[in-house]
Amino acid sequence: MRMSQLFVQTLREFPSDAEVMSHKLLVRAGYIRKLANGVYNYLPLMWRVLKKVENIIREEMDAAGAQELLMPFVQPAELWQDSGRWEVYGKELMRLKDRHNREMCLAPTHEEVVTAVAKEGVRSYKQLPLNLYHIQLKFRDEIRPRFGLLRGREFIMKDAYSFDADEEGLDKSYEIMAKAYTRIFERCGLETKMVQSDTGAIGGSVSHEYMVLVNEDTENNAGENDVFYCTKCGYSANSNHAVSILNPAETDGKFEKAEIIDTPNAHSIEELAKLLKVPASVICKCLIYVVDGKYVAALIRGDKTVEETKLMNAFAGNDIRIARNDEIEEIMKASGFNAIAGFIGPKGLKNVQIIADETVKELKNFVIGINQTDKHLVGANWGVDVELPEKIADIRLVEKNDKCVDCGAELKVTKGIEVGNIFKLGTKYSKAMNATFTDKDGKERPFIMGCYGIGVTRTAAAAVERHHDEFGIKWPLAIAPYTVVIVPVSDQDETQMKVAEEMYKKLLDAKVEVLLDDRSERAGVKLKDADLIGIPFRITVGKTIKDGLVEFKTRATNEMVTITPDEAVERILAL
Ligand code: ATP
Ligand code: MG
Numbered sequence: 001m002r003m004s005q006l007f008v009q010t011l012r013e014f015p016s017d018a019e020v021m022s023h024k025l026l027v028r029a030g031y032i033r034k035l036a037n038g039v040y041n042y043l044p045l046m047w048r049v050l051k052k053v054e055n056i057i058r059e060e061m062d063a064a065g066a067q068e069l070l071m072p073f074v075q076p077a078e079l080w081q082d083s084g085r086w087e088v089y090g091k092e093l094m095r096l097k098d099r100h101n102r103e104m105c106l107a108p109t110h111e112e113v114v115t116a117v118a119k120e121g122v123r124s125y126k127q128l129p130l131n132l133y134h135i136q137l138k139f140r141d142e143i144r145p146r147f148g149l150l151r152g153r154e155f156i157m158k159d160a161y162s163f164d165a166d167e168e169g170l171d172k173s174y175e176i177m178a179k180a181y182t183r184i185f186e187r188c189g190l191e192t193k194m195v196q197s198d199t200g201a202i203g204g205s206v207s208h209e210y211m212v213l214v215n216e217d218t219e220n221n222a223g224e225n226d227v228f229y230c231t232k233c234g235y236s237a238n239s240n241h242a243v244s245i246l247n248p249a250e251t252d253g254k255f256e257k258a259e260i261i262d263t264p265n266a267h268s269i270e271e272l273a274k275l276l277k278v279p280a281s282v283i284c285k286c287l288i289y290v291v292d293g294k295y296v297a298a299l300i301r302g303d304k305t306v307e308e309t310k311l312m313n314a315f316a317g318n319d320i321r322i323a324r325n326d327e328i329e330e331i332m333k334a335s336g337f338n339a340i341a342g343f344i345g346p347k348g349l350k351n352v353q354i355i356a357d358e359t360v361k362e363l364k365n366f367v368i369g370i371n372q373t374d375k376h377l378v379g380a381n382w383g384v385d386v387e388l389p390e391k392i393a394d395i396r397l398v399e400k401n402d403k404c405v406d407c408g409a410e411l412k413v414t415k416g417i418e419v420g421n422i423f424k425l426g427t428k429y430s431k432a433m434n435a436t437f438t439d440k441d442g443k444e445r446p447f448i449m450g451c452y453g454i455g456v457t458r459t460a461a462a463a464v465e466r467h468h469d470e471f472g473i474k475w476p477l478a479i480a481p482y483t484v485v486i487v488p489v490s491d492q493d494e495t496q497m498k499v500a501e502e503m504y505k506k507l508l509d510a511k512v513e514v515l516l517d518d519r520s521e522r523a524g525v526k527l528k529d530a531d532l533i534g535i536p537f538r539i540t541v542g543k544t545i546k547d548g549l550v551e552f553k554t555r556a557t558n559e560m561v562t563i564t565p566d567e568a569v570e571r572i573l574a575l
Contacts, residue, residue: 001482001514001515001516002515002516002518003485003515003516003517003518003519003526003529004518004519006044006045006515007043007044008030008043008044008045008533009030010028010029010030010529010532010533011027011028011030013028014027014028015027015028017034018148019146019147020147020148020150020221020222020465021222021464021465021468022147022148022149022150022222022461022462022464022465022468023147023148023149023150023461025464025468025472025473025532025534026046026148026149026461026464026473027148028532029045029472029473029532029533029534030043030045030533031043031045031046031049032046032148032149036153037145037153038142038145038146038151038152038153038154039152039153039154040148040149040152040154042457044481045481045533046460046481048481048482048513049460049475049479049480049481050156050456050457050460052478052479052480052481053188053456053459053460053479054135054156054158054456056184056187056188056478056479057135057158057184057454057456058135060180060183060184060187061131061133061158061160061180063180064131064176064177064179064180065131065176066131066132066133066160067130067131067132067133068132068133068134068135069117069132069133069134070134070136071107071110071113071114071117071134071136072107072113073106073107073136073137073138073139074104074105074106074107075104075105075106075107075112075113076102076103076104077095077102077103077104077105079112079113079116079433080093080105080112082112082432082433083111083112083115083429083432083433084432085112088318089108089318090318090319091141091143092108092140092141092142092143093105093106093108093140093141094106094108094139094140094141106139107136107137107138107139108138108139108140109138109157109159109451109453110134110136110159110161111161111425111429111449111451112429112433114132114161115161115429115430115433115435115447115449116433116435117132118130118132118161118163118430118435118447119430119433119434119435119436122163122437122447123437123438124437124438125165125437125438125439125440127437128163128164128165128169128437128447129162129163129164129165129169129172129173130162130163131160131161131162131163131173131177132160132161132163133158133159133160133161133452134158134159135156135157135158135456136156136157136159137154137155137156137157138154138155138156138157139153139154140153140155141153147222147224147461148461149457149458149460149461150222150224150417150458150461150462150465151224151458152457155455155456155457155458156455156456156457157453157454157455157456158453158454158456159451159452159453159454160177160451160452160453161449161450161451161452162174162177162449162450162451162452163447163448163449164447164448164449164450165437165439165445165447165448166448167448169448170424170426170448170449170450171424173450174206174422174424174450177422177450177452178194178208178422181194181210181420181422181452181454182194182210184420184454185210185212185419185420185459187478188459188463188476188478188479189463189466189467189475189476189477189478189479190212190419190459190462190463190466190476191212191213191466192210192211192212192213192419192420193210193211193213193227193229193236193416194208194209194210194211194236195208195209195210195211195227195229195236195237195238195416196208196236196237196238196241196242197209197237197238197240197241197418197421198238198240198241198309198310198313199423205424205426206423206424207421207422207423207424208421208422209225209238209416209418209420209421210418210419210420210421210422210454211223211225211227211238211416211417211418211419212416212417212419212462212465212466213227213414213415213416214414214415214416214417214465214466215415221415222415222417222462222465223414223415223416223417224415224417224418225238225239225415225416225417225418226238226239226413226414226415226416227239227413227414227415227416228242228244228398228400228402228411228412228413229411229412229413229414230404230406230407230409230410230411230412231409231410231412232404232407232409233404233406233407233409235404235405235406235407235411237398238416238418239307239397239398239413240307240309240310241309241310242398242411243394243398243405244398244399244402244403244404244405244411245402245403245404245405245408246358246359246396247402247403248362249279249281249282249301249303249359249362249363250279250281250282251281251282251364251365253365254276254277254278254282254365255278255282255365255366255367255378255379256365256379257379258377258378258379258380258381258384258385259377259378259379260370260372260375260376260377260378261375261376261377261378262374262375263275263276263343263374263375263376264374265374266342266374266376267340267341267342267343268342269283269285269302269303272302272342272367272376273302276367276376276378278367279303280301280302280303281301281302281303282302282363282365282366282367283301283302283366283367283368284299284300284301284302284360284363284366284367284368284380285299285300285301285302285304286298286299286344286345286346286368286369287300287306287322287344288322288323288327288328288331288341288344288352289306289308289311289320289321289322289323290320290321290322290323290327291311291312291315291317291319291320292315292317292318292319292320293319294315294353295323295327295331295351295352295353296311296315296352296353296354296355297344297346297349297352297353297354297355298311298355298356298357298395299346299354299355299356299357299360299389300356300357300359300360300395300396301357301359301360301363302367304357304359304396304397305396305397305399306357306395306396306397307395307396307397307398308320310393310394310395310396310397311355311395314355314391314393314395315353315355325340325341328340328341328344331349331350331351331352332344332371334350334351335348335349335350335351335352335371336348336350337371337372338373339369339371339372339373340373342369343369343370343371343372343373343374343375343376344369344371345368345369345370345371345377345386346368346386346387346389347370347371347386347387348371349371353391354389354391355389355391355392355393355395356388356389356391356392356393357392357393357394357395357396358392358393358394358396359396360388361382361388361392363382364381365378365379365380365381366378366379366380366381367380368380368386398411400412400413417458417462417465418455418458419454419455419458419459419462420452420453420454420455420459421452421453422450422451422452422453423450423451423452424450425449425450425451426448426449427446427447427448427449428449429449430446430447430448430449431446434446435447460479463475463476463479464534467534467556468534469558471528471531471532472531472532472533472534473532473533473534474534474536474555474556475534475535475536475555476536477536477575480513480534480535480536481513481533481535482513482514482515482535483512483513483514483535483536483537483572483575484507484512484513484514484515484535484536484537484538484539484572485514485515485516485517485530485533485535485537485538485539486500486503486504486507486514486515486516486517486538486539486541487500487517487523487526487527487530487538487539487540487541488500488517488518488541488542489523489526489540489541489542489543490523491518491519491520495545495546496541496542496545497518499541499545499550499565500516500518500541501516502565503539503541503565503568503569504516506569507569507572507573510573512572512573514572515535517529517530523542527540531555534555535555536554536555536556537552537553537554537555537571537572538551538552538553538555539551539552539553539565539568540553541565544562548564548565549562549563549564550562550563550564550565550568552567552568552571
């Protein structure tokens with residue numbers, strides 16, 4: 001392709017609305033343009049990258065025995081009502097009506113449709129195992145679309161779904177997908193970590209995410225996930241799922257007797273601990289949340305933090321936020337109290353579901369709010385002064401330097417971008433949608449399912465996050481839009497142009513994806529663009545051509561060597 005013909009406009013500046021490098025660079029280098037919030041045009045260079053990512057995925061999925069099909073982007077509400085997700089999916093599900101007033105939605109994922117496909121097409125265990133996949137648009141009306149392609153509203157996903165006759169079959173299918181995923185990301189030039197994760201809105205029991213780890217201290221970090229990992233035994237998990245050994249509370253035996261004492265202005269745990277001269281771990285913290293519109297009081301040891309996804313999952317919820325002050329006021333009124341935030345306790349709360357983190361079970365002679373402003377109960381004990389809630393779960397956020405539950409070594413934390421996610425779904429969808437097959441003994445059984453997603457657009461953006469420098473993108477060869485760009489320094493110099501054209505022709509004939517920068521631009525502009533766009537190799541034809549030499553640059557390392565045009569062509573052909 002001649003650059004003079006290529007549809008690309010590079011910008012001199014980064015776009016003002018971009019926070020992270022992949023967003024900044026993909027816009028500036030002319031790969032994407034925003035159409036609406038979280039909705040992008042993938043321009044020709046981007047589309048070449050995306051097709052390469054897709055093809056790597058296709059090859060590995062096909063090799064793993066999966067079969068490609070294509071399922072619709074617009075789906076009828078009935079299927080979602082059958083699975084029970086029409087009600088619970090929330091605002092991310094973009095709902096619309098057709099001209100007959102029938103409810104439809106834009107696909108955020110395809111479990112419902114694929115389950116219907118298998119229900120119709122699979123009769124017998126003899127047709128199992130089966131793995132169906134497609135590469136398709138998704139739409140999620142994300143509350144905060146941001147970071148360009150990393151969190152769009154419309155994006156491209158590969159999603160695969162496995163159907164097995166039994167649990168052992170599912171284990172096998174899962175294992176095969178896990179291996180394929182590792183290979184896919186490796187081939188895309190991305191090192192990933194497979195981490196245990198929460199199963200979220202998709203459902204099921206076991207799930208792993210593939211994380212591209214990004215440096216924690218870079219500004220505007222694109223890694224939206226905290227990944228905890230053990231350096232000794234390899235345990236790793238998303239913070240929404242991570243567990244650790246609990247350090248014991250530092251009980252100092254200060255409050256032997258239960259009594260209500262004044263704690264003026266002690267709104268926070270820090271203030272309260274300071275005032276009472278006790279460690280935070282002898283305080284029982286009580287926080288009010290709203291889960292799917294219902295109030296929840298969460299109790300946790302004062303030195304620990306609530307992990308909101310864990311808390312939400314404990315109520316099988318889909319949406320969670322901390323309660324506002326006016327909502328706390330409302331709860332107080334309904335319960336016959338009038339305390340403000342900071343002095344709330346579980347005792348006597350009306351219309352509030354109460355849950356305790358496992359950390360509070362062992363507390364003795366502890367400090368707790370009693371719904372009286374500027375007062376706390378000290379020396380409290382479960383069953384004597386306050387009832388231990390029936391609902392107890394792990395809702396604690398793991399912290400760095402906590403100890404690994406598998407081996408006791410210290411956990412570390414890093415930021416990660418989730419590029420892929422695999423789930424063991426079990427029978428969640430097949431049961432709800434009555435999707436069954438006939439087993440060996442002639443009995444009808446629901447399919448045992450798994451599902452496996454890769455964000456195609458997010459993977460490409462993650463590659464930019466991992467591979468760039470201050471001059472631009474450094475595409476991994478396997479997903480670069482072109483392999484090499486030939487830059488004649490001056491389009492007015494006949495010799496330079498002749499050599500450039502000759503190399504261009506040789507490479508084209510050899511089916512190499514090559515760009516020739518034949519534009520009448522200043523040399524500086526052309527060289528800068530080549531770096532910005534991030535083509536893995538650049539051959540510059542300049543003054544040294546009179547000695548029969550060109551400059552060969554490897555973008556990944558920015559290494560440059562001076563060689564003959566033939567050698568330059570040879571190097572590319574040898575790749
Ligand atoms: P997240 O937690 O980042 O919102 P998710 O866990 O909801 O993502 P999945 O349902 O697991 O996403 O979807 C499979 C894959 O699709 C993800 O691993 C990710 O690569 C991609 N993906 C999900 N949401 C988006 C989005 N808004 N923009 C781009 N890619 C996305
Ligand atoms: Mg996910």
